[in-house]
Amino acid sequence: xxxxxxxxxxxxxxxxxxxxxxxxxxxxxxxxxxxxxxxxxxxxxxxxxxxxxxxxxxxxxxxxxxxxxxxxxxxxxxxxxxxxxxxxxxxxxxxxxxxxxxxxxxxxxxxxxxxxxxxxxxxxxxxxxxxxxxxxxxxxxxxxxxxxxxxxxxxxxxxxxxxxxxxxxxxxxxxxxxxxxxxxxxxxxxxxxxxxxxxxxxxxxxxxxxxxxxxxxxxxxxxxxxxxxxxxxxxxxxxxxxxxxxxxxxxxxxxxxxxxxxxxxxxxxxxxxxxxxxxxxxxxxxxxxxxxxxxxxxxxxxxxxxxxxxxxxxxxxxxxxxxxxxxxxxxxxxxxxxxxxxxxxxxxxxxxxxxxxxxxxxxxxxxxxxxxxxxxxxxxxxxxxxxx
Amino acid sequence: xxxxxxxxxxxxxxxxxxxxxxxxxxxxxxxxxxxxxxxxxxxxxxxxxxxxxxxxxxxxxxxxxxxxxxxxxxxxxxxxxxxxxxxxxxxxxxxxxxxxxxxxxxxxxxxxxxxxxxxxxxxxxxxxxxxxxxxxxxxxxxxxxxxxxxxxxxxxxxxxxxxxxxxxxxxxxxxxxxxxxxxxxxxxxxxxxxxxxxxxxxxxxxxxxxxxxxxxxxxxxxxxxxxxxxxxxxxxxxxxxxxxxxxxxxxxxxxxxxxxxxxxxxxxxxxxxxxxxxxxxxxxxxxxxxxxxxxxxxxxxxxxxxxxxxxxxxxxxxxxxxxxxxxxxxxxxxxxxxxxxxxxxxxxxxxxxxxxxxxxxxxxxxxxxxxxxxxxxxxxxxxxxxxxxxxxxxxxxxxxxxxxxxxxxxxxxxxxxxxxxxxxxxxxxxxxxxxxxxxxxxxxxxxxx
Numbered sequence: 077x078x079x080x081x082x083x084x085x086x087x088x089x090x091x092x093x094x095x096x097x098x099x100x101x102x103x104x105x106x107x108x109x110x111x112x113x114x115x116x117x118x119x120x121x122x123x124x125x126x127x128x129x130x131x132x133x134x135x136x137x138x139x140x141x142x143x144x145x146x147x148x149x150x151x152x153x154x155x156x157x158x159x160x161x162x163x164x165x166x167x168x169x170x171x172x173x174x175x176x177x178x179x180x181x182x183x184x185x186x187x188x189x190x191x192x193x194x195x196x197x198x199x200x201x202x203x204x205x206x207x208x209x210x211x212x213x214x215x216x217x218x219x220x221x222x223x224x225x226x227x228x229x230x231x232x233x234x235x236x237x238x239x240x241x242x243x244x245x246x247x248x249x250x251x252x253x254x255x256x257x258x259x260x261x262x263x264x265x266x267x268x269x270x271x272x273x274x275x276x277x278x279x280x281x282x283x284x285x286x287x288x289x290x291x292x293x294x295x296x297x298x299x300x301x302x303x304x305x306x307x308x309x310x311x312x313x314x315x316x317x318x319x320x321x322x323x324x325x326x327x328x329x330x331x332x333x334x335x336x337x338x339x340x341x342x343x344x345x346x347x348x349x350x351x352x353x354x355x356x357x358x359x360x361x362x363x364x365x366x367x368x369x370x371x372x373x374x375x376x377x378x379x380x381x382x383x384x385x386x387x388x389x390x391x392x393x394x395x396x397x398x399x400x401x402x403x404x405x406x407x408x409x410x411x412x413x414x415x416x417x418x419x420x421x422x423x424x425x426x427x428x429x430x431x432x433x434x435x436x437x438x439x440x441x442x443x444x445x446x447x448x449x450x451x452x453x454x455x456x457x458x459x460x461x462x463x464x
Numbered sequence: 465x466x467x468x469x470x471x472x473x474x475x476x477x478x479x480x481x482x483x484x485x486x487x488x489x490x491x492x493x494x495x496x497x498x499x500x501x502x503x504x505x506x507x508x509x510x511x512x513x514x515x516x517x518x519x520x521x522x523x524x525x526x527x528x529x530x531x532x533x534x535x536x537x538x539x540x541x542x543x544x545x546x547x548x549x550x551x552x553x554x555x556x557x558x559x560x561x562x563x564x565x566x567x568x569x570x571x572x573x574x575x576x577x578x579x580x581x582x583x584x585x586x587x588x589x590x591x592x593x594x595x596x597x598x599x600x601x602x603x604x605x606x607x608x609x610x611x612x613x614x615x616x617x618x619x620x621x622x623x624x625x626x627x628x629x630x631x632x633x634x635x636x637x638x639x640x641x642x643x644x645x646x647x648x649x650x651x652x653x654x655x656x657x658x659x660x661x662x663x664x665x666x667x668x669x670x671x672x673x674x675x676x677x678x679x680x681x682x683x684x685x686x687x688x689x690x691x692x693x694x695x696x697x698x699x700x701x702x703x704x705x706x707x708x709x710x711x712x713x714x715x716x717x718x719x720x721x722x723x724x725x726x727x728x729x730x731x732x733x734x735x736x737x738x739x740x741x742x743x744x745x746x747x748x749x750x751x752x753x754x755x756x757x758x759x760x761x762x763x764x765x766x767x768x769x770x771x772x773x774x775x776x777x778x779x780x781x782x783x784x785x786x787x788x789x790x791x792x793x794x795x796x797x798x799x800x801x802x803x804x805x806x807x808x809x810x811x812x813x814x815x816x817x818x819x820x821x822x823x824x825x826x827x828x829x830x831x832x833x834x835x836x837x838x839x840x841x842x843x844x845x846x847x848x849x850x851x852x853x854x855x856x857x858x859x860x861x862x863x864x865x866x867x868x869x870x871x872x873x874x875x876x877x878x879x880x881x882x883x884x885x886x887x888x889x890x891x892x893x894x895x896x897x898x899x900x901x902x903x904x905x906x907x908x909x910x911x912x913x
Contacts, residue, residue, distance in 0.1 A: 129835020
C-alpha cells in the first residue's frame with residue numbers, strides 16, 4: 077500500500093492551506109482517511125486512545141444490516157415468482173431481487189453522499205460516517221418497486237432537513253432514515269401503502285397485502301403463520317420482513333456492544349405488553365392478534381433493532397433508554413391497532429419518541445441534580461447545627 | 465476490615481512494561497522544578513541563573529497566594545531558567561552537587577505545635593504544594609481548613625507504581641506524616657486501600673485514620689472516586705488530597721528537619737527494556753534513567769502514567785506529583801484501511817475488534833489518535849468507565865456551552881481530569897475530555913473567586 081500512500085503524500089500539499097485545491101480539502105480528507113487511519117497523535121490528555129472510531133462503529137452497523145439485506149434481496153425475488161406463479165431456482169430469486177434492490181441502494185448512496193460531501197465542503201468540516209448507515213437503512217425500509225426518483229427525493233429531504241440543517245451527524249433530532257420513509261409515506265401514499273407496492277413487478281390483477289394491512293382490515297385469517305412471518309417469507313419493505321435476519325443483526329450489535337441492548341429489549345417488551353393488553357380487551361379482530369405476532373409483523377423488529385437504537389436521536393441516559401424503548405414498543409402497537417390509517421405504527425412511534433427523548437433525558441438528569449442538591453442542603457444543615 | 469465499597473464501572477488496562485520490584489540508584493546531573501506542574505499558579509522568581517541553592521531554598525512563589533513557596537529539590541547551582549511562549553516560566557533547572565547540602569528548618573515539636581506553626585513550616589520548606597484540594601485539583605489555600613482529608617493508598621492506573629512496594633520500610637515516616645496532617649487540618653483523615661491488593665501493614669495499620677476498603681477496576685484508586693463514594697464534595701467544601709508517598713515525605717521532614725526529596729520512581733512502558741524502580745530525587749532529569757533502557761527512536765516520554773501524565777522530552781524532568789515515568793512508541797504513522805481491519809492485535813477494550821478474542825497478552829499501545837475527531841455520537845460509552853453518580857457527557861456539554869449553574873448541578877466539583885481520563889481513552893468521537901473538563905474547572909474557579 078506504499079504506492080497509494082506515496083500518491084496521497086504527493087498530492088496532499090495541493091489540498092492543504094495555500095494549495096491550489098484547498099477548497100476541496102474536505103473531500104480529500106474524506107478519501108484519505110477512508111484509505112488510511114491518519115498519523116495524528118495524541119496531543120493533550122490521555123496519551124493512548126482506543127482503536128475504536130466512528131468509521132469502525134458505522135461500518136459494523138452496516139455489517140449488522142447484511143443479513144436483513146441479503147434476505148431481503150432473496151425475498152423480493154421469491155415474492156415476485158410467488159405472485160407470477162412461475163417456479164424459479166434460488167439464484168433466480170436472488171437475481172430478480174438484486175435487480176430490483178440494487179438500484180435503490182445506489183441511488184440512495186449517491187444522493188446521500190453527494191449532499192454530505194457538499195455540506196462538508198461548504199462548511200469545511202470532515203465528512204461524517206453516519207451517512208453510510210443512513211444510506212443503507214433507507215433502501216431497506218422502501219417497498220421494492222418504489223420509483224427511484226422518489227428514493228432520491230426522500231433521501232435528499234432526510235439528509236438535508238433531518239440532519240444537515242442541525243449541523244450534521246450527532247446534532248440531529250430525528251432519525252434521518254426514518255424521516256426519508258415518513259416523507260414518502262405522507263407525500264406519496266399511493267406508492268408507499270396499499271396492496272400493489274409490496275411485491276416486485278406485480279402482475280396485473282394480482283394483489284398482495286402485507287400482514288399488517290390484512291390485520292388492520294380485520295382479515296385475521298389470511299395473515300401468514302407466525303413461522304413464516306418470523307423467517308420473513310411475506311411481502312413487505314425490502315429489509316423489514318425477516319425477524320430472523322434482523323435478530324442475527326441484533327445479536328451482532330449486542331456482541332460488539334454497538335447497539336443499545338436496553339433500547340432493543342425494552343422496545344420488544346413494550347410492544348408485547350401492549351399486544352397483551354389488546355388481547356385482554358379484544359374488541360375487534362386486530363386486537364385479538366396474538367401479542368407476539370406484533371413483534372414479527374411489519375417493521376417492528378427492524379425499527380426496534382436498527383432505527384430506535386440510533387444513539388443520536390435516542391434517549392442518551394441509561395434509565396432514559398428503558399423508558400424511550402418501552403414507549404416506542406407500546407406506541408407502535410397502539411397506533412397499529414387503533415388507527416387504521418397508519419398500519420405502520422413503528423415509524424411514527426419512533427419519530428415521536430425521537431422528539432420526546434430529550435424530555436425523558438431532562439427528567440432523568442433532573443433527578444440526579446435533585447439528589448445532589450439534597451446532599452448539599454443536608455451538609456449545610458449539619459454545619460449550622462454545629463455552629464449553633 | 466469491615467465494609468468493602470465495590471466499584472463496578474471502570475477498566476483495568478493491562479499494558480506491557482510493568483516495573484519489576486527492583487530498585488537501583490540513579491543520579492541525574494540536572495533537576496528541575498516546573499511551575500507548569502501546578503494549576504493556577506503564577507510564578508514569581510526568587511533566584512537567578514548562577515545562584516547557589518540548597519535543598520529547600522525557595523526558587524519562586526505563587527503571586528496569587530504569596531505564602532506558597534516552591535523550593536529546590538536538591539542543592540547546586542541554578543543552571544537555566546527556561547521560558548516558553550509569552551515568556552511563561554517553564555523550568556528552573558539546577559545542576560546538582562555531588563553531596564546534597566540541606567537547609568535546616570526550625571521544625572516545631574508535633575505534640576505542642578499549633579496548626580498555624582505546622583502550616584508555617586510546611587510553607588517555608590516547600591512541602592505545602594503536596595497538599596492539593598478538591599474541587600479544582602489545585603494547591604490547598606493556606607489558612608483554609610478542609611472538611612476532610614483523603615489519601616488513596618493504591619494506584620490503579622495502567623503501569624502505575626506499586627505503592628505497597630514504595631511504602632515498605634517507611635511506616636514510621638508515613639505515620640508521622642499522618643499525625644502532622646491530622647493536627648494541621650483538624651479534619652478526619654481517610655485512607656483508601658484495595659481489598660485484595662493492599663497488603664502493606666504501613667497502610668493497613670495506620671493509626672488515627674478511617675480506612676475505607678475498595679474493590680474494583682481503575683479508577684477505583686483515584687482519590688476523587690473514593691471521595692465520591694465515602695463523603696462526596698459538595699459546593700463550598702474543601703477536601704484535601706495527598707499522595708501517600710508525599711505524606712511519608714512530610715513525616716521524613718519532621719524527622720530529619722530537612723527537605724529531603726528522595727523519591728523512588730517506576731520506569732515503565734513497552735519501550736523500556738527492563739522496567740524497574742529508580743531511586744532518585746524529585747524533578748530528576750530522566751536521561752540518566754532511560755539511558756540504555758530506551759534505544760528506539762521516536763518514543764513518547766511521559767512523566768506520570770499514560771492516562772494523565774505530561775509529555776516530556778527524552779532529557780526532560782519528572783513532574784512534582786509524579787512517581788512514575790512511562791515510555792511508549794509514538795504512533796505518527798498511517799494505517800491502511802485501519803478502521804476496516806479484523807484487528808487481531810488492535811489496541812481496543814471494545815468488542816469491535818478481534819483482539820477481544822485473540823489478544824490475551826498485555827497491550828503495547830502507541831500514541832496514535834486512531835481516528836478522526838467527531839461530534840458526540842455514541843452514547844453510554846463514558847458511563848461504562850466512570851464510576852460516579854454523575855452524567856459525564858452532559859457535564860462536558862454543560863462546560864462546552866459555559867453554563868456554570870448546570871456544571872455545578874451536574875457535579876463538576878466532584879471530578880478532576882484523572883477521573884474522566886478513561887472516558888477519553890474509550891471515546892469513539894476522540895473528544896478531548898480532560899482539556900474540556902479543565903476549561904470548565906478553571907472557568908468555575910475564576911467565577912467563584
